[in-house]
Amino acid sequence: MFARGLKRKSAEDGEDVEGGLAGAQAMPSYSLQRQSLLDMSLVKLQLCHMLVEPNLCRSVLIANTVRQIQEEMAQDGTWRVVAPQAAGRAPLDRLVSTDILCRSVREQEGERPGPDAGDGHTPDLVPGLATVPSAQALRSPQSSLWEVDSSRENRGGFQKSLDQIFETLENKTSGSVEELFADVDSPYYDLDAVLTGMVGSTQSGHGSGLQAFSSATAPPPSSSCRSDLGELDHAVEILVET
């Protein structure tokens, strides 16, 4: 299910990737695993049965988990843009065997990172998903799809988007459901693609409740996230169209 052993472009920011790769060899850190749990949870919230009402209990429990992670990340101050390649590969390969997250707090105390000094990036709303800062810089200011604002607003936006999910769940109309699944030809569960940002951004652009998940601040273009301009154009095109 998860892409393994894919060749990837060597990242420009060698140091980050090295750190990431090194992390991939050893046990992924608590924050990476927490990140992948967050991503998994968001995907689960998006995956709704087309025809039958989603299970409200399950949705509430997943949403509460997402909130928990969000709160912890806010406390840690670890909301930052993670280099997509590193974020994409390491936790996914170990998604199934992430038992760090199952350990108790006491066990984890030694492993959790302190507030991240960061690399100067503005805290990202949904660090794993929207990791195409260059694309956002290209976006036109009047694009209604994106909230290009301060992190605090975005945190509110995150909360709001979570609530929108519930509104969507409650008032589901066939229109929105179809929108959700209009362009899905690959399984949602391709977390790989989601985390690398391109395909994920387009998919999560569907549906009112889900747009906000992909919305993010506009951190300064990161040299670690350089990609083909052609790909970015394509992505922006799709985003603007939806």
Add this chain to the structure above:
Amino acid sequence: MAGAGGGGCPAGGNDLQWCFSQVKGAVDEDVAEADIISTVEFNYSGDLLATGDKGGRVVIFQREQENKSRPHSRGEYNVYSTFQSHEPEFDYLKSLEIEEKINKIRWLPQQNAAHFLLSTNDKTIKLWKISERDKRAEGYNLKDEDGRLRDPFRITALRVPKLKPMDLMVEASPRRIFANAHTYHINSISVNSDHETYLSADDLRINLWHLEITDRSFNIVDIKPVNMEELTEVITAAEFHPHQCNVFVYSSSKGTVRLCDMRSSALCDRHSKFFEEPEDPSSRSFFSEIISSISDVKFSHSGRYMMTRDYLSVKVWDLNMESRPVETHQVHEYLRSKLCSLYENDCIFDKFECCWSGSDSAIMTGSYNNFFRMFDRNTRRDVTLEASRENSKPRASLKPRKVCTGGKRKKDEISVDSLDFNKKILHTAWHPAENIIAVAATNNLYIFQDKVN
């Protein structure tokens, strides 16, 4: 603790030797979704055993009477009645399908020759009457034996129709349909001890019905927040107290149980008692809340205790003590280190049910790999058994199973990673008076009996 101690009900789950008795259902490896059993329930006498499935059908089995000429078939359950209880529906306002899956069946106490049960899907509850017909009238004046109308002018003499015996026919007919009272999915129904009312619970509300009245129900619990955005907790199960007709409990996705007294106010939003075990802060993880969500709550037959099932354990509570349970039994603690995987494949959201033995001395609940667990409350012993076709020789004793949690796997043990998480036992039932249990394994219903029986 009061309990039905006498009459063929020896203590507990472990002084007993459980043996295979019967298995119902297709042998096919290919399981049709509609055949998956979604609820199992004995009636008050234990003579009838009802199952509901995802296809909306109800199958009722009846226990054969003792028969000296066929001693081996004594106590066997055979099909008594099959009927389509619910059909798939379409909610046009929301453009959503309403599943026909039977979520719960509850029997009414028997008051005459007919049997009554309530069955429910996500939205609609139905009262079914199951009655026998073993006589028919013969010798009508106006119609022939084959039903053709006779020409009245040809009739020269009148006769009185006579009742003649016929092959037993069991008919099921819907007597009441309780609809349009639930916005969210119904998870529980519970018949009151007054035998006149019952409750139905969905994710956010609980309604009280009178069995005779279908166009009205009273809302007695409503936890829907004004702003759905603030929703963080849902109702997961509800049940009436077995003897006190004003008392019921409901459990939540946050691992709490509220006991409510209907005498105190019309809307029981304020509980009389609040049962919650304080969380052990050292074992907190991101999955703590999910695994604390209660999937089932059941009063003991005595009415003094109640049992809750969360993802990893069963807890027995004394109704007089709200601060913590009096017993906690681990069902499959070896899954604690696998919670992330179980979250990923959604197994962590599986809702296991639990049940009491007739005397309340033992409790039972299901697990994965077609395993189910029994806990003897007196001897404090527990056992893991398996419902499988391999152990299906008549009256064959069930061998206890063991899951190896680490280190070297002994012979006959199964390692955690080899467990089949698609084979889950969510629904089990215990005969109200005897040591007979019914275990639903996907599309098969297993019946096990104590050897002594």
